[in-house]
Amino acid sequence: MATPNKIDDSTQYWADVLSKNWGIKSKLTRLDGEYDLNFLAISTSKKHLILKVMRENCPEWLVKSQISAMQHIEKIANLPTTPTVFLSLNGQSCIEVADKTGNLRYLWTLEYIPGKCLAKLRSKPPSLVKEIGEVLGATTKALSNYKNKKLDRDFKWNLLQSGWIDDHLTCIKNKKRFELIKNISVNFHRRLPELKSLNRQVIQNDPNDYNIIIAGDYDEQKSVSGIIDFGDMCVAPRVCEVAIAGAYIVLDAPSPEKSLVALVSGFNQTCPLTKLEIDMIWDLLLMRLAVSVVNSTMLALEFPNDPYVTVSQKPAWDFLENHKINAELLKCRLRKACGQEFVPNERRIRSWIYKNCGNFAQVIGKPLASVPLVSLAVENSSIPKNPFKLSKHEAKEIGSAETCENEIFLGYYNEPRLIYTAREFSFGPYKASNRRTVHLGVDIFAPAATPVFAPLDGEILAIENRENALDYGGMIILKHKTDCNDVFYTLYGHLDPNFRKQYKVGTKIKKGEQFCVLGDISVNGGWAPHLHFQIALTINGLENDWPGVADPDDLGFFNAICPNPAAILNLTDERVEFRPIQKAEIYAKRTEKFAGNLRLSYDDPILFLRGWKTHLFDEWGRPYLDAYNNVPHVGHSHPRIQNIASEQLRKLNSNTRYLHPNQTDLAETILSKLPESFKVCFFVNSGSEANELALRLAREHTKAKGMITTDHGYFGNTTGAIDLSAYKFNKPNGVGQPNWLELVEIPDDYRGTYKRDDPNCGVKFANQINQAIKVLKSKNQKLCGFIAETFPSVGGQIITPPGYLEAVYRQIREHGGVCIADEVQTGLGRLGDYYFGFEYQEVCPDIVVLGKPIGNGHPIGVVATTKEIANNFDNGIEFFSTFGGSTLSCAIANEVIKVVDQEALQANAKKMGAKLKTGL
Missing domain, CATH: 3.30.200.20 (Phosphorylase Kinase; domain 1)
Incomplete structure (x- = not known):
């Protein structure tokens, strides 16, 4: 060694x-x-x-x-x-x-080769992993006609020779680990004759995550820039190359199966694999990891102080001991990803089913061709109210409105639904982790005790009663054979489990024979009575535990295993297959109908159809943790906001020309949160309007126009707000800085002129105000005031250094100006320790601006100020905003503030903020 x-x-x-x-x-x-x-x-x-x-x-x-x-x-x-x-x-x-x-x-x-090694990337998306596979495949293919006898050598890293670890397993002292590696080796030796039968060539043999170089900065698209270190080359079957790469790709991957599938499909594109090679990948991958941990254990004993030799040991053991990959299903996944038949004769089975459509017995004894369909899709249904918890009442009432008109109705195949909220439907540690939402069967809603008939001859393969809430209740799986003796399976769920008294596994069921009835809510998992009908072309790896619902990111695979069962119901696929709203069509229409500068977030824009508190849901029901949007201050679709809005709309929605308690209640609530000097509120429709109005108030009060603000600021999309926003007017093709505005440096004590290790940096940043005032005077602009977000957001979410605003406000006021605090993003308790950002700086502004969060998404903006400033603005010209301060807007805003207080959201912001800061 x-x-x-x-x-x-x-x-x-x-x-x-x-x-x-x-x-x-x-x-x-x-x-x-x-x-x-x-x-x-x-x-x-x-x-x-x-x-x-x-x-x-x-x-x-x-x-x-x-x-x-x-x-x-x-x-x-x-x-x-x-x-x-x-x-x-x-x-x-x-x-x-x-x-x-x-x-x-x-x-x-x-x-x-520029870039960083793959091991140092925190995120390894499937698209990048697939590209790695493509590059490795191309490299392997290029080496296929490279001949070098010296590389046909005895070498511990040649997978063909991995059996050497058998003589060294005793170095593993942990009994469970010893047995784990021993079993991996046993399985490898079973496959070794097949491996030796494959053609051999020179391979790179060490595509670990330290030898794969990735280009692209943190905010750029990543791509493979290099494969390095050919020092471990040897002669071996080419499948060893992709198996070795896979051994490292799966480590620490949030979804190892998906990562491996992406890698193998990419490799297959540039270096096509046979079915035998594909089927060997998993066993070879495990053996490579076994060799790695045995080798590192031996070296660690010999060189206990050298960290390099154990660099991959921990993640390798973590994966080997904790992965939940189903080997049989993985083979199917890899075959499908490489364009192979994942089930023997799958195409012939499908063809036979379609050929016999119309000749199968009716599953509930009645034709279904004219039976209506009801959608429970994300885009069509608000059930459940809480997308993370379907209530018992909601489960039993699904379709109740339709049942009044139609005793029988159907539920779609391939429909994304949010009704599947049990823990079994989510594979990850968080609410937004790999949730299964897409229905893989067809539902037939009908009264309890409706008879169920076999659509064709079959044999009972499984007979169970799954009693957990929102499970199947009674469930039967039938095994069927085609005319060519190809096997497939049908599943019947939500049955009355009394069939167990009459039938057992192995019982033959004739076409058209009644063999069960639909269960009621007391025995069918708690659902409205219906039949879940599903087919599968294989049960290898599934056995009796078929997924009735799929992860949308895994849908292609499960659509192949569990295709549309419509033909066995004597229906066309189109009749029952749900086709969700098409993101590409929406994108195309938006591009056509809207201006190009109405931008979308993300390179691949997301289509959101529902929201709930801290999560958003796309058209396939994928949940996303919303850590970005600042509008839904108390959470998307908060029940109390829903209720207050619908209740007020049922009563009245009018404007401020008429008396209404909602308006005065909101004004009193807002002013109670502000310092004593604030006496007056103005209501508008947005933060942009609020900042525009704040500018008018300041100018009317001071009879001046000159303003000072920080660089990189953004205050809205009105003319006046854009004139204040360096983030907009300094862009290419921007309108440029107006003559009456001066910019001062953003008080960034990390990147700015003054650093946080200087206790006076806040005051030093603030002292730039005097120079700005001098420049305004030189342009014959009298000082009107200073406006800034308390914590600049567009400028980088800057926490202003202590003493900054106190010094700024003092200088502004010494020269007759007013101080405006834009609290659109920092107000209303979201800072945790402070209700408003200016409290953190221990100052009191003259005007405070509130925006979108106070309406939780409903359009409202607020300007609060002193009596003196409000009186000066009352110059005989009426101020009126048609919808600003409407009864609906005020009811919603008042409820938002109550929710913040009553649900202790400010304390929660403090708790979560501390957790995030500690974690980062």
């Missing part, structure tokens, strides 16, 4: 060697490596390259094999992900040089 890197690492010595032999003067930085020295060389001309200094006694053939393999790839495929090897001044690809101790070393240089 080789010894980890102990070579002299004198960077200057090797820099001199590089300069002498390659003519490149550079600064060297040591990089990681297990046995060899690796340096990043940055030349005086800023050229980047890699200098490799091989370990003592490293065979020359190994160095030259790596070089020739990379040169072969460059010649055959010209892959930009394979580094180019640079020749020395005398035209050699590698040279032999003595180190400082006199020992000879092989040296070579190659292209530096």
